[in-house]
Every structure is written in structure tokens, then in C-alpha cells.
Amino acid sequence: MAQEKGKTDPEVVFPAEVAGWKWDGKENHYNRKTIFDYINGAGELYIAYNFNGVRVRRYEKANQPPIIAEVYDMEASEDAYGVFSFERQDEEAGIGQGSEFGGGLLRFWKGKFFVSVFAEGQGKEAEAATLELGRAIAGSIRTTGPFPKLLNALPKTKGGLVEKNIRYLRSHILLNQRFFIANQNILNLNPKAEAVLGQYVQGRQKVHLLIIRYPSESEATAALQKFKKAYMPEAEAQNAIQTEDKKWTAAEQRKSFALIVFGAGSKADSEEWIRAAEERIGRH
Incomplete structure (x- = not known):
């Protein structure tokens, strides 16, 4: 010191x-x-x-x-x-x-x-x-700085986004402290990757949307394969699975992005969340 x-x-x-x-x-x-x-x-x-x-x-x-x-x-x-x-x-x-x-x-x-x-x-x-x-x-402090561009990937049209619960993350340890996924780093989060976690509250339903941008498309592919194998092995070739709480989890890749939704009310709903996020990242 x-x-x-x-x-x-x-x-x-x-x-x-x-x-x-x-x-x-x-x-x-x-x-x-x-x-x-x-x-x-x-x-x-x-x-x-x-x-x-x-x-x-x-x-x-x-x-x-x-x-x-x-x-x-x-x-x-x-x-x-x-x-x-x-x-x-x-x-x-x-x-x-x-x-x-x-x-x-x-x-x-x-x-x-x-x-x-x-x-x-x-x-x-x-x-x-x-x-x-x-x-x-x-x-x-005379100079301001940009917000993370990845924040713009969170859909606003779905409604219910809790602004003060938006988390911008670079570490799986920190991610687990806000939304537990697994003890191991099954999403390969690292300082060169960036993630945004959004919480949406719609009545009794609480949905979490996780969007991760990796340095390359190949890293996104490897991370999503690792995630599916560890978190949703029963899904096999499918991108969505119903969990024990009767909610749905879906995970898909778009170029260097991984899009994952937790807590959707149905398979169709989980697909809607993925589409909404896909539309947002297509604009940025």
C-alpha cells in the first residue's frame, strides 16, 4: 500500500x-x-x-x-x-x-x-x-464515454424489462452471482467476450435473456455447443427444452453472438424471445 x-x-x-x-x-x-x-x-x-x-x-x-x-x-x-x-x-x-x-x-x-x-x-x-x-x-471528469453497444441488443418491444436489473458482464463467476447457470464456465466467458443479462417481468412470469458477443464466430460456436451439452443435453439437435419448473430454455447462435432465454412460458414463447433478440443484434 x-x-x-x-x-x-x-x-x-x-x-x-x-x-x-x-x-x-x-x-x-x-x-x-x-x-x-x-x-x-x-x-x-x-x-x-x-x-x-x-x-x-x-x-x-x-x-x-x-x-x-x-x-x-x-x-x-x-x-x-x-x-x-x-x-x-x-x-x-x-x-x-x-x-x-x-x-x-x-x-x-x-x-x-x-x-x-x-x-x-x-x-x-x-x-x-x-x-x-x-x-x-x-x-x-470532463470526458464522457459510450455505454456498451451490446445493451442495445436487449429487446424493448417485449415489455417488462427491468432497467436497474440490467447487468453487463465479462465473467461467469459474476454471472452466477446474478443468475446461476453452472459452477463451471460452460459459456466460455472471458475478458474478451462480453455479455448482457436482461430481466423481464410480465405479470407472474419472469424471463431472463442472456446475449453474449464473442471475439469470433468459431468461439461462439464452441461456447454454445459446450453450453448445450452441459445445460440441456436432452435437447440434442433441438434449440429449446422444457426444464423441471415447466418453463422453457432456448439457445441459438447468430454469427459471433449466443442468444439464450431462460424461463419462457412455452416453446413458441422461447422462440419469440430469440427472434426479438436476433432482430436487435441485426441493427447493431
Whole structure:
């Protein structure tokens, strides 16, 4: 762990003071090797999204809880969005390109940065300062970045898409934490592949649509064959199968894309979901 005073990143500027909370003068830096010293057990999340490093500052005010600001430098804006999307659960807070605030924790992304700001204690004054600090950091990031293009593959015409439950993924471990498929990496997810998981709620029906883009068509073919053999062996040459819960799972390939639907109400319904996704990827 290194402590460096006064070091600045021209792309991100921390304020020296906000609402009476003053920076304590220290800045901690962690990289891919040392991140586990800072957040043991959660470092894998950032590593999975091509994490470069994080800067951490502490702000203090008499008789108030300290406020911690963390700025994670990711390889690209798509990765910053991915980290944000993975744990998103609260409503939009209007900071950066996407944000949420709940339980005293502010999370947002802008450009290739993911930012977390939180108070080590409760209180309305601390919450207000947390938001103000977040806005100041977001305002210093001059460059925005694109959302992952793969998000556009999720069909909107089917209705029921739960926006805050959209997950952009690069790791089967993270995928399993949001929607369990198998202990093994039967979809061959890796840092060069990208996936988007959409949840659709239509009455009592809950459908999950997983769309994966692989670096090549041959990799998509190999991954889908592996998935079908492990997850739906009874399907044989078919692309759809009824599972034990009487729902339907379907999996098909379109060029370098794998399209998989879980929880469809019928075989015909599962095919409709695949067609809807196919139409979307054909536009991008």
C-alpha cells in the first residue's frame, strides 16, 4: 500500500474540502495486485472489468462521520458501466452518466471511471456532503464515454424489462452471482467476450435473456455447443427444452453472438424471445 500526498490525475480532481469536510492530506493507491489489501473478497469484481487502479481519499469534520471517496480507473467506459451495473439496486441520483444513492452510499460512473463515495456513519448532513462530494468529482471528469453497444441488443418491444436489473458482464463467476447457470464456465466467458443479462417481468412470469458477443464466430460456436451439452443435453439437435419448473430454455447462435432465454412460458414463447433478440443484434 502506498500513500502519496498531493498526487493528481488530470482526468479526475478531488476537492480539498466540501461542506466543511476536509481532506486529511493522504491519498492511497491500489492496483490490480494490491486491490485485495484494500477490499479483500471484492477485488475480483474490479479485476473482471479490466481495472487499472483506484485512488482513495478520506474527508473529516469534527463531530461528524468521515467520508471516503474512491475513484476506480477502468480500461474503458464500458467497464466502468459494468461495475456500476453489477451492483445497481437503488434509483438514479442524477450524477455522472449513471448513478444511485441509498443507505448513505453513492455509486456512479462517468467516462472510464467508477466512483464510490460513502460516510462511515449516518446523518443527513453527512448524506448531503456525500452527494456534494460526488457531484464535485463527477464535474471534474470532463470526458464522457459510450455505454456498451451490446445493451442495445436487449429487446424493448417485449415489455417488462427491468432497467436497474440490467447487468453487463465479462465473467461467469459474476454471472452466477446474478443468475446461476453452472459452477463451471460452460459459456466460455472471458475478458474478451462480453455479455448482457436482461430481466423481464410480465405479470407472474419472469424471463431472463442472456446475449453474449464473442471475439469470433468459431468461439461462439464452441461456447454454445459446450453450453448445450452441459445445460440441456436432452435437447440434442433441438434449440429449446422444457426444464423441471415447466418453463422453457432456448439457445441459438447468430454469427459471433449466443442468444439464450431462460424461463419462457412455452416453446413458441422461447422462440419469440430469440427472434426479438436476433432482430436487435441485426441493427447493431
